[in-house]
Amino acid sequence: MSDLDTTFTALADPTRRAILARLASGEATVMELSEPFTLSQPAISKHLKVLQKAGLITRSRDGTRRPCRIQPETLAQATHWLEEFRKLWDARFRALDDLLDDMKAGHEPGPRDH
């Protein structure tokens, strides 16, 4: 899998998206993260590992605390990909608009004319 695949797979889970949403407002420890969710700390830790592997969060050491921080650059990369994707499909459909205009006007490209 490419890095982007790993990112999208990590983002596909609602709990992980909720964790990211929480981290967007500031760093938090596993214990702090497990409070609003009905999940155990080990379950949260598993999700954090997936997010960490995807580069969406980092974990640092601060004495005995290991706070998690969001990595906005990775999310921005995924956003960029989606923007490119959307641009591509907009361009395709505009080209299809033009082709259909030509066909309606009787200026249809021939099989050898492309």
Place this chain on the structure above:
Amino acid sequence: MYRHTLEVAPKGERELVMTRRFDAPRALVFRALTEPHLVKRWLLGPDGWILSVCEIDLQVDGAYRYVWTHAERGEEMGMGGRYLEIERPDLIVHTEQFDMSWYPGSAIVTTRLTEAAGVTTFEITITYESAEARDIVAASPMREGAGASYDRLDSLLAGLATV
């Protein structure tokens, strides 16, 4: 000239529905979707890529294959599948598999064309093998977002499309 906008919405757990209208009768739209020399005119690749191979065997169990080639780097990306149902000029159902897939498994793509007053509504329903694959494609992370990146992602969902 007035152009229509693309709408995309998730449906159920495994489906994504894309809708776009075209100012043309559906018989023309159907041909533009199924005749290789016409498909090559609009099924563009990203900048620098051209649709170099477009083979369509338009019959039930017939295969299709598209390959985009990067003009300078010589790289290729391909996809293909088989036709499961064809009702000219209003329905095409086919499978879809990318050579280097970025979502797990394959998908079934149902294309429906309906026409009213010379305007054709082109509705594509993509059924993925799993909810996970659909969510990857829809990139629904934008949903319950917080922070600037999420807001940007949110605004993208409205126009996000795939086939």
